[in-house]
Amino acid sequence: MSKWKEMSEGSKKRWEQNADFWDEKMGEHSNRFHREIIRPDTERLLSIKQNDRVLDIACGNGNFSKRLVEFGAHVTAFDYSYKMIENSKKRCSQYLDRINFRVVDATKYEEIIGLREFGPFDKAVSNMAIMDISDVEPLLIGVYELLKPNGILVFSTIHPCFQSPRMRQIVETEDMGDGICVRKGIQIFEYITPCVYEGIGISGQPVSQFYYHRPLNKLLKMCFDIGFVLNGFEEPVFELDETCSNFDWNEIPPVIIIRLLKTP
Numbered sequence: 001m002s003k004w005k006e007m008s009e010g011s012k013k014r015w016e017q018n019a020d021f022w023d024e025k026m027g028e029h030s031n032r033f034h035r036e037i038i039r040p041d042t043e044r045l046l047s048i049k050q051n052d053r054v055l056d057i058a059c060g061n062g063n064f065s066k067r068l069v070e071f072g073a074h075v076t077a078f079d080y081s082y083k084m085i086e087n088s089k090k091r092c093s094q095y096l097d098r099i100n101f102r103v104v105d106a107t108k109y110e111e112i113i114g115l116r117e118f119g120p121f122d123k124a125v126s127n128m129a130i131m132d133i134s135d136v137e138p139l140l141i142g143v144y145e146l147l148k149p150n151g152i153l154v155f156s157t158i159h160p161c162f163q164s165p166r167m168r169q170i171v172e173t174e175d176m177g178d179g180i181c182v183r184k185g186i187q188i189f190e191y192i193t194p195c196v197y198e199g200i201g202i203s204g205q206p207v208s209q210f211y212y213h214r215p216l217n218k219l220l221k222m223c224f225d226i227g228f229v230l231n232g233f234e235e236p237v238f239e240l241d242e243t244c245s246n247f248d249w250n251e252i253p254p255v256i257i258i259r260l261l262k263t264p
């Protein structure tokens, strides 16, 4: 078994262990990060129309799948964690006529392509999961095939330039004589080499998770080689809160949101 495949199995075990905790934390409406940073741009880039067929990739506890239905979509949603899918079905029990939940591993092309019975899809979306997937090429190839011509894939992922392995957040204060100056910044040590590292997504989660770091050039090249065209790009930040003394992501964007078009 290759090192990356082993990592994928390791990742999956950890997501099973974290599933109930994540379900509780994300609840019905997700957390502030998703509500303020991810959803507004994602929903605008997706622009769901009545009866759109949408694929929700690595859907977690399914709360966004439900939101897609509320916008009028028919949804197929998958995750490789059985527990996540079990929780999704419970959470969305009144929506199961509009959502097919499936256990599918995004690193396995055959499993992705097995979803064709629910397609072809107008749109696909993946919220904050690309960095958790050990090998994204099978997913991108599979999704490209499952989309209709002119179909789109919108995904968000941690910003590889500003959230790379061993990154440090810095908050400095300096007495300027006539007031205290606060500077907030990031120190980056590693960027260009893809790698795996461990981290905590939500403080208090039972076990750490693996992150798969890919520099922008590698991630985008993979998309372009498959045939996708980039036609949307966002770097959302939180609103400035002058009273906040922590590092607060209002000048440096914590994530990127990308829209890719399948050209006919």
Ligand SMILES: C[S@@+](CC[C@H](N)C(=O)[O-])C[C@H]1O[C@@H](n2cnc3c(N)ncnc32)[C@H](O)[C@@H]1O
Pocket (backbone or CB within 6 Å): 011, 015, 026, 057, 058, 059, 060, 061, 064, 078, 079, 080, 081, 084, 104, 105, 106, 107, 126, 127, 128, 129, 132, 133, 134, 201
């Ligand atoms: C950070 S959570 C995001 C969940 C959801 N999209 C949301 O926004 O709340 C990442 C999800 O990716 C899933 N995941 C990671 N690797 C995967 C893979 N190879 N195939 C399918 N799902 C995967 C995990 O099980 C987890 O539910």
